Amino acid sequence: MADERAILDIPDLRMLEVATASEHVAEFESSWEVSPHAVALPVLQPSGIPFANEYTVDGVSIRYGGGRGKYLGGIAHEFATQNLGVYLVVRPDMSFARSDVLHVVDIAGEGSAQTCFVKAATRRLLGRILKRAVELVGEACAAVDSEKPGSHVEGIVLDISDLWPIGGDAGRIKLNCFCQECRHHFDGPGTRGLVQEFERFPNPWNLVLKTTESGIGHINDFGWDVLPQKLINLSHLKGFIDDLKGYDAQAAADSVIAYMRARHALTTRVVNEFFTQIREDVGAPELRRVLLLEGEQYGWTSGVFLSQLDDSSVCDELWFNPTAHTFDIERVAYRPYMHRRSRYFVNALFDLMYMCGDEEKRTVVGLAMFSDKAVADLLEHRRRQAVSGRLGTNLDLASLPQPSDDQSRGRIGFVGNTLTDGISKELVGGVSIVPRVSGAIDDPGSDLEGFLSAMIKASTDDP
Numbered sequence: 001m002a003d004e005r006a007i008l009d010i011p012d013l014r015m016l017e018v019a020t021a022s023e024h025v026a027e028f029e030s031s032w033e034v035s036p037h038a039v040a041l042p043v044l045q046p047s048g049i050p051f052a053n054e055y056t057v058d059g060v061s062i063r064y065g066g067g068r069g070k071y072l073g074g075i076a077h078e079f080a081t082q083n084l085g086v087y088l089v090v091r092p093d094m095s096f097a098r099s100d101v102l103h104v105v106d107i108a109g110e111g112s113a114q115t116c117f118v119k120a121a122t123r124r125l126l127g128r129i130l131k132r133a134v135e136l137v138g139e140a141c142a143a144v145d146s147e148k149p150g151s152h153v154e155g156i157v158l159d160i161s162d163l164w165p166i167g168g169d170a171g172r173i174k175l176n177c178f179c180q181e182c183r184h185h186f187d188g189p190g191t192r193g194l195v196q197e198f199e200r201f202p203n204p205w206n207l208v209l210k211t212t213e214s215g216i217g218h219i220n221d222f223g224w225d226v227l228p229q230k231l232i233n234l235s236h237l238k239g240f241i242d243d244l245k246g247y248d249a250q251a252a253a254d255s256v257i258a259y260m261r262a263r264h265a266l267t268t269r270v271v272n273e274f275f276t277q278i279r280e281d282v283g284a285p286e287l288r289r290v291l292l293l294e295g296e297q298y299g300w301t302s303g304v305f306l307s308q309l310d311d312s313s314v315c316d317e318l319w320f321n322p323t324a325h326t327f328d329i330e331r332v333a334y335r336p337y338m339h340r341r342s343r344y345f346v347n348a349l350f351d352l353m354y355m356c357g358d359e360e361k362r363t364v365v366g367l368a369m370f371s372d373k374a375v376a377d378l379l380e381h382r383r384r385q386a387v388s389g390r391l392g393t394n395l396d397l398a399s400l401p402q403p404s405d406d407q408s409r410g411r412i413g414f415v416g417n418t419l420t421d422g423i424s425k426e427l428v429g430g431v432s433i434v435p436r437v438s439g440a441i442d443d444p445g446s447d448l449e450g451f452l453s454a455m456i457k458a459s460t461d462d463p
């Protein structure tokens with residue numbers, strides 16, 4: 001049997017505040033009884049850039065092991081001394097970039113504080129930050145031991161799982177992004193006039209997406225070649241269009257399919273351009289190109305059909321959560337991400353941790369409405385969601401397909417994080433929630449989570 005090429009994912013550098021690099025490695029080994037050969041480190045934190053840079057006043061440092069402040073390079077150095085290679089993860093959501101210029105715009109023209117990856121300016125900025133990160137981590141690895149071949153930056157991981165957030169309320173579904181640059185793409189041959197069909201209510205998305213108490217219900221169990229009738233059947237089965245009188249399901253199905261394919265084409269094109277550019281910028285044509293996303297056939301928030309990414313012109317490797325589906329990934333390599341819905345619940349927890357401690361988020365936007373107690377409850381809820389989704393046992397590993405002998409295709413290992421119950425409790429325990437300004441609006445009560453998911457972060461409601 002071929003070896004498991006395992007990767008330890010550090011979803012947020014604050015993981016290193018509560019445990020050191022060697023402690024995370026030990027935690028990983030005690031979960032799956034496999035030693036990681038590489039670590040995945042984030043290039044961005046929700047609060048900013050974790051190293052000195054030309055864009056922000058100071059880099060964001062973390063108190064390594066609860067002690068001295070360290071930046072990305074120092075942390076990479078700690079893992080390099082454990083002989084681990086490094087993957088750098090980019091989640092293209094620079095919510096700390098305050099300028100609306102970079103932000104996504106939904107179909108109704110409302111902006112939100114997440115950057116649009118189609119915009120050339122976003123990719124240029126991310127590319128520069130990433131290039132600097134590759135240099136810093138490369139230097140940190142080289143400094144460990146020049147005798148040994150040692151660790152180096154092996155690949156770039158793009159977390160595309162939430163590129164295109166979904167908002168919605170009262171039956172209205174609002175997809176992102178329809179900024180000028182995105183619209184320009186949809187204005188191309190084959191999809192001219194398509195966007196206008198979605199600029200009304202009801203529209204074709206109502207066939208396959210529905211607002212619920214806890215977020216957005218959706219149909220995603222179909223591939224690139226889905227027939228319109230299948231979408232209509234699934235929609236009736238889920239009761240999505242039962243209340244919509246005079247709804248033309250046939251026309252809607254055709255438009256939805258045209259939309260998904262155009263969004264997929266747009267997403268893969270910009271991903272491809274980004275990877276090509278970064279390889280060129282750092283002069284490393286062998287850098288592995290990895291995409292991280294959820295293990296669903298069509299991802300409404302990633303904008304891609306998973307099976308269509310099995311294409312070495314798009315990427316070298318895919319990371320997605322193991323699912324009941326068998327995805328026959330044959331042309332590129334893949335590593336299952338050992339968490340339900342991949343990074344979804346994990347990212348949601350770290351985003352909320354950040355918001356709780358941020359004065360502006362606590363005063364101006366969504367969280368401002370909630371009492372300190374309600375925010376603490378929500379944080380604990382998110383923590384439990386994140387921990388319970390972890391597939392952190394040897395049994396979870398044993399149920400995966402056998403590792404492939406060929407390192408360039410099929411399953412070559414797995415990716416796991418160390419967000420255990422113990423580590424997550426320490427992390428959440430360290431969050432000091434900024435107190436609410438008195439006189440703010442009262443709690444909306446029991447619908448807290450539903451309200452928040454609709455307001456702050458679009459949430460698809462897979463169990």
Ligand SMILES: [Zn+2]
Pocket residue numbers: 104105116117118119177178179180181182
């Ligand atoms: Zn856009």
Ligand SMILES: [Zn+2]
Pocket residue numbers: 220294296460462
């Ligand atoms: Zn889903």
